[in-house]
Amino acid sequence: MILDACGTATGMGFVAVARVTDNRWITCASRDRVNFGLTPGDELDVASTICSEVRACRSSITISDVDDSEIYRDHPTPRQYGFKSYISVPIIKSDDSIWGTLCAIDPNPREIGSHAEQLFTIFARLIARELDRQDELTKGREELAEGRATLQTERDTARLREEFIAIVGHDLRNPIAAVTSGLRMIEKPDISPDRRAMLVFEMQRALTRASQIITNLMDFARGRLGAGIDVNAPAPIDLVPVFRDVIGEIEQIAGQPVLSSIDLPRALVADPQRLAQLLSNLLGNAVAHGAPNQPISVDIAERNGELVASVTNQGTPIPPEMHPSLFHPFSRNESNQKGLQGLGLGLYIASQIALAHGGRLDVSSSAEAGTTFTLHMPAKPA
Template sequence: MENIVNAVDSGEALARDIGAVVRIGAVPSMLKMICEETGMGFAAVARVTDATWTACAVLDKVGFGLKPGGQLQLHSTLCFESRAARLAIVIDDFTQSDKYRDHHTPQIYGLRSYISVPIVLPGGEYFGNLCAIDARPAAVSDPKIVRMFEVFANLIGMQLDSEQRQLSTESQLIRERETATLREQFIAVLGHDLRSPLSAVSATAELLSRRQTEPDIAAIGHRLKRSALRMARLIDDVMDFARGRMGSGMVIALNDELDLGVHLRAVVDELCMTYPSRVVDCAISVDGPARCDLARLQQLMSNLLANAFTHGSPEAPVVVRAAVDSGTLVLSVSNGGEPIPSQVLQRVFEPYWRPKTSAPGGGLGLGLYICKEIVEAHGGTLEVCSSINDGTCFTARVPLEAGKAL
């Protein structure tokens, strides 16, 4: 219990509570109305805990001498008793009160009239009291006066609760952003550090695959090359994702390319070697110069085709089409198999999202997200449609003369 009291009554906590009350713009008007309606000379909003009484907002017309941040001995106040009972205490004249005539509070502070109403937050937490005092009698027991105090106390409680929830939400968002930044920095560093051992694995795989006189060893080398290639793509996706999140998104380098179609076809041929059992119907008709980021468009083709191989039906061919229409590259990759449900169709472009049907180890769920970033960085669009009859088709439309160039 002592730790809780210390936490609540620490200077930092009290300063935060005072600030919260100060930020309620209506409080000064409430205190002014209280004094005008009751004829009393002092009104305040007090933070009352198990150990302290602290003024948060004050209207002092009689020179009582207490300012915001000022404190009174808790047991010298009637707010202590109000807090314990969670009830209002209303006294028109101490000298006429059978219960409070001899109480120490009026004797200490020279009071004749007093009213104090609890301020309780909507969740039940006791914050403090809305109170008024005077050295003269006052008709504060009038039901209209008591009701005014209760309404004001309730409004203050609701506003304090709203601010607490807002601050809690903002703090949580800040913590989540900090965590996300650290995670992405870690992923970027990890991806960078993996490249060196992966290069060694790729070199070893290449040497093994050349052992033509030892077919079993060569087959192991080819499998190792495929695994290394897949790991390299995963690292590239992770690095692109981390750079995009920690920077200003994906940035491309536009150059004039004379053989874009040839380079796209090379990507298809490479993946066909990795998936020799799959049938690919490929028609690429891209002639003439094109201003684009060649490496990124090859990555786009690679990711879309790998996605079709991974999630499409092995019995159905993968259809690849690429052509230029009025200065725009239209590239589509289609596969057969179970359609993507309409309610999750647009989620396929979210980072780290994978369908529930994905096999373990099938990837990080970044490939299609990277595709969308590449297309949008070129000023284009990437769309997906999926149905039982037509299968799933991703279509990218990429202007060949636009984009965020370096």
């Protein structure tokens, strides 16, 4: 309607709204009665247009007849585009930026009076106000979306904080209570040696669990503060005794047998403490979630230039839809019937240790083969 009104008021055959920047002239809308050939999306070389001058001077330019204009009689633009009459009014937004122009041309001279120029100016302001309104709507939608996202983040943070406190309280209270109770019972004079040995074993298992929780919490906090998982691997090291020690510790506290196979013929560059932590976390996860009457299998070997370490337990398989989130912090297998099994940091920390060594952790789970977590990392001998 604006383009039709401008064309009718001036008699000009081509009227357009153009987006004009320092380096582009783009047709946004057009009314073409003279086959000038520009449709929305078409572009002109901005340097070849008079609209670039309108943008520079921030005011209207009108030419009723190029041949009668001392300024534009020899100007290259009218000759290049074949017009005799011209009008262009800047579209200036509320932030005082020039968005583009409302312009018109015709191959014939057209009398452009003050009324027509005023009409173009009014319409240019109307277009500018509409652009401002669209900006406000877009900004409003973005602010609304940002507000909703912030609210959801706050809700998630509050929920996570409550879960975190509940799980930490649960996980640390239990081993502390076990040790306290064990010490109280050991002090009794009539306790048998077998009973004393069993209590010591239970306290050792409780302290191992508490130590693992605290280590994972410290690593998680360090990662959240930007430090990440630190790796200290200055030289090749024989990892076989490192892994055997971890397996031996877990065997002492596990209710199920642990079957292990280690085939590492040479020393490798790696952080022994971190890899021990990784294996301990994987074994701890297998003990917590595996079937108590079925063995846990550990297979560690160097294959095709990689250190490959897998831990397999039997029991209820992990649903495929849960696999992507297993290595996220605070991820826990809610389908497990043992209740709260921990902070859900063990697999996350293990995956970060693998990543720090240039490797990765994979998971596979089925009723037939059991659940297997596998480390793949480069086997660097030097």
